[in-house]
Amino acid sequence: TTCQHKKLTLCHTESYIKELAETRKLSAEDLDRKQCEYNSIYLCPDSYDCALLATGSLLNVVDTVLTGKSRSGVAIVRPPGHHADAGNPAGFCFFNSAPIAMKHAQKKYNTQRILIVDWDVHHGNGTQNLLERDPGILYISLHRFDDGTFYPGSSGDPHLVGKGLEKGPMGDAEYLAAFRHIIMPIAYEYNPELVLISAGFDAARGDPLGGYDVTPEGYGLMTHMLSSLAGGKVIMVLEYWKSAGYQFNLLKHQAEKMEILLEAQVAAEEAAAKSKAEEESKKQAAAEQAVTELTQSIESLSTTEQGGGGPKLQETGGGDQKPASGEIHGDAAAAGSLQGAQGDSSGAEGGTEELMGAAGGSNQPIGFQISALLSDADSEEASLFAVTPLSWCPHLEAGVKPLPAKGLDVTAQCQICSGGKENWVCLTCYQVFCGRYINEHMVQHGKEVNHPVVLSYADLSVWCYGCEQYVHNEMVLPAKRAAHLNKFGEDMPT
Numbered sequence: 001t002t003c004q005h006k007k008l009t010l011c012h013t014e015s016y017i018k019e020l021a022e023t024r025k026l027s028a029e030d031l032d033r034k035q036c037e038y039n040s041i042y043l044c045p046d047s048y049d050c051a052l053l054a055t056g057s058l059l060n061v062v063d064t065v066l067t068g069k070s071r072s073g074v075a076i077v078r079p080p081g082h083h084a085d086a087g088n089p090a091g092f093c094f095f096n097s098a099p100i101a102m103k104h105a106q107k108k109y110n111t112q113r114i115l116i117v118d119w120d121v122h123h124g125n126g127t128q129n130l131l132e133r134d135p136g137i138l139y140i141s142l143h144r145f146d147d148g149t150f151y152p153g154s155s156g157d158p159h160l161v162g163k164g165l166e167k168g169p170m171g172d173a174e175y176l177a178a179f180r181h182i183i184m185p186i187a188y189e190y191n192p193e194l195v196l197i198s199a200g201f202d203a204a205r206g207d208p209l210g211g212y213d214v215t216p217e218g219y220g221l222m223t224h225m226l227s228s229l230a231g232g233k234v235i236m237v238l239e240y241w242k243s244a245g246y247q248f249n250l251l252k253h254q255a256e257k258m259e260i261l262l263e264a265q266v267a268a269e270e271a272a273a274k275s276k277a278e279e280e281s282k283k284q285a286a287a288e289q290a291v292t293e294l295t296q297s298i299e300s301l302s303t304t305e306q307g308g309g310g311p312k313l314q315e316t317g318g319g320d321q322k323p324a325s326g327e328i329h330g331d332a333a334a335a336g337s338l339q340g341a342q343g344d345s346s347g348a349e350g351g352t353e354e355l356m357g358a359a360g361g362s363n364q365p366i367g368f369q370i371s372a373l374l375s376d377a378d379s380e381e382a383s384l385f386a387v388t389p390l391s392w393c394p395h396l397e398a399g400v401k402p403l404p405a406k407g408l409d410v411t412a413q414c415q416i417c418s419g420g421k422e423n424w425v426c427l428t429c430y431q432v433f434c435g436r437y438i439n440e441h442m443v444q445h446g447k448e449v450n451h452p453v454v455l456s457y458a459d460l461s462v463w464c465y466g467c468e469q470y471v472h473n474e475m476v477l478p479a480k481r482a483a484h485l486n487k488f489g490e491d492m493p494t
Contacts, residue, residue: 001053001056001057001059001060002049002052002053002056003052003053003055003056003059003095003100004056005017007055007056007059007100007104008055008095008100010099010100010103010104010107011086011095011096011099011100011103011130012084012086012087012095012096012100013086013087015087016086016087016088020047020048020051020089020094021048023043023045023047023048024045024046024048024049026043026045031043031044031045038088038089038090039088039090039091039152040083040090040091040092040151041089041090041091041092042092047079047094048094050078050079051079051094051095052095053077054075054077054078054079054080054081054095054097055077055081055095055097055100055101057075057077058075058077058097058098058100058101058235058237059100059101059104060075061073061074061075061101061235061237062101062104062105062235063108065194065233065235066105066108066109066111066194066233068487068488071231071232071233071488072227072232072233072234072235072236073235073236074235074236074237074238075097075235075236075237075238076238077097077237077238078238079092079093079094080092080093080097080200080238080239080240081093081094081095081096081097081098081126081127081237081239082096082098082118082120082122082124082125082126082127082198082200082239083096083122083124083125083126083152084096084126085125085126085129085130086129086130090125090126090152091122091126091151091152093126096126096127096130097237098116098118098124098127098196098198098237099126099127099130099131099137101196101235101237102114102116102131102137102194102196103134105194106136106137110421111136111193111194112136112193112421113136113138113190113191113192113193113194114136114137114138114192114193114194114195114196115137115138115140115187115190115192115194115195115196115229115230116131116137116138116139116140116195116196116197116198117140117141117142117183117187117195117196117197117198117226118139118140118141118142118143118197118198118200118239119141119142119175119197119198119199119200119203119219119222120141120143120198120199120200120201120202120203120239120240121143121144121200121202121203121207121210121211121212121240122143122144122150122151122152122200122202122240123141123143123145123152123154124139124141124143124198124239125152125154127139127141127198128141128154138186138190138192140183140186140187142175142178142183144170144203144210144211144212169211169212169213170203170212170213170214171205171212171213171214171215171218172213172214172215172217172218172221175203175214175218175222176218176221176222179221179222179225180225183225184225187226187229188229191229191437192229192230193230193233193421193458194230194233194235195226195229195230195233195234195235196234196235196236196237197223197226197234197235197236197237198237198239199219199236199237199238199239200238200239200240201219201240202240204216204219223236230459231458231459231460232459279388280391280472281391283390283391283392284391284392287390287391287392287393288392388470389461389462389469389470389471389472390464390467390469390470390471390472390473391471391472391473392471392473393464393466393467393469393471393473394466394467395452395453395464395466395467396453396464396471396473396475396476397475398428399427399428399451399452399453399464399466400427400428400453400475400476400479401427401428401429401430402478403430403478403479403482404430407482407486408425408430408479408482408483408486409486410457410483410486410487412425412432412457413432414432414433414434414438414439414441415431415432415433415441416433416434416439416441417434417438417439417441419434419438419439421434421438421458422434422435422437422438422456422457422458423435423438423442423456423457423458424442424454424455424456424457424463425454425455425457425479425483426442426445426446426451426453426454427451427453427454427455427462427476427479428449428451428452428453429449429451431445432457433445435456435458442454446465452464452465452466452467453465453471453476455476455479455480455483457483457487460480460483460484460487462476462479462480480492
């Protein structure tokens with residue numbers, strides 16, 4: 001579908017749009033002269049119309065994802081866009097599709113937090129120029145710089161996050177290290193509602209112009225990591241193919257690499273699922289053992305009190321015994337951490353502690369310091385933390401009630417503010433309230449009635465206020481399945 005004129009004006013000037021439209025009427029000689037006015041641009045009579053189709057196609061993908069018709073999508077389009085700014089084409093880019101599409105998502109769907117990750121080997125200078133003053137869009141670019149000698153010669157602002165190494169060609173190891181220690185921690189903290197990948201593949205192994213060494217499997221792993229964000233709402237738009245897209249006869253070869261990329265992602269997901277199942281089995285056993293020991297201690301205490309004699313329980317300085325904390329140590333030096341709050345679990349039950357987690361507020365820092373993340377990047381003792389749900393918690397039996405006969409409606413609004421974004425359903429009374437990023441009405445509900453277990457309609461995760469942790473257990477699966485069926489029109493994958 002051709003992009004409408006009013007959508008182009010979200011990022012481009014009227015004069016520039018008109019100037020580019022007029023190229024349709026120019027002769028071959030005039031087009032040759034015209035393209036010399038710009039930086040690395042090729043013009044033909046169809047350039048304007050092709051650029052409209054490219055941007056329009058990405059807008060269609062955005063609409064499909066944000067209306068729930070598809071969880072994710074890919075826009076395989078030409079020409080690319082990330083070098084074009086408000087009033088100039090550059091680097092074979094005419095209309096900058098990614099910023100236009102994200103502005104469209106903000107305006108039409110009120111999407112408040114958007115993450116763009118640009119892994120094209122060239123800096124997306126146009127995208128950054130268009131979005132750097134937009135507080136609702138976070139742009140991250142991994143690109144080759146070579147002290148300004150590599151096109152387009154810009155590097156962004158190194159004070160925003162940090163400048164990478166300049167030690168020759170980069171490959172999977174360097175890219176995945178950047179993802180693991182810089183990009184993903186920042187992304188988890190930012191908590192985007194939508195992720196867009198400006199996917200240029202000219203950093204791929206064998207590309208004569210990019211000169212880097214990223215494999216299809218490397219691209220697959222990066223895609224897999226990003227798909228854990230925004231409830232899986234991830235959109236990929238093509239920037240450059242192999243050889244930066246300049247040689248059409250290489251498209252087929254790169255398409256075959258794309259197929260390998262997707263296969264690598266599926267394999268990674270299957271391996272992760274198997275590993276997760278094994279880990280949950282271990283945690284389940286540990287949790288059951290903890291409950292057994294706690295029960296024995298309580299029975300011993302009761303016997304002591306009734307008999308008036310016998311040995312007394314020795315007091316210790318430790319806290320309540322809990323299931324595994326979910327700490328994951330990276331096998332490489334990590335620059336920072338995302339720390340899930342552990343603490344005492346009496347907050348939700350006693351009503352005196354501030355509720356925490358995805359649906360609640362927090363009285364402890366749960367993020368990380370970017371300065372520490374950058375300054376400690378070379379520390380051999382640093383470690384990376386990620387969120388791992390509990391496989392069991394003591395609040396499940398009382399906190400999870402049978403589903404209502406009418407089922408679940410993931411489009412239900414908050415019962416207090418009538419908001420329709422980031423709502424949670426209480427798995428005890430099945431009332432719906434908004435989360436901490438809106439008006440914190442689910443937090444208030446948890447405090448008032450002591451219903452600790454809630455399910456997110458955004459990403460179908462389950463949070464326990466009593467444990468201050470995410471939970472994934474068989475007892476919450478009926479609610480997850482019902483929400484998944486209502487949200488996507490199909491059963492939840494097993």
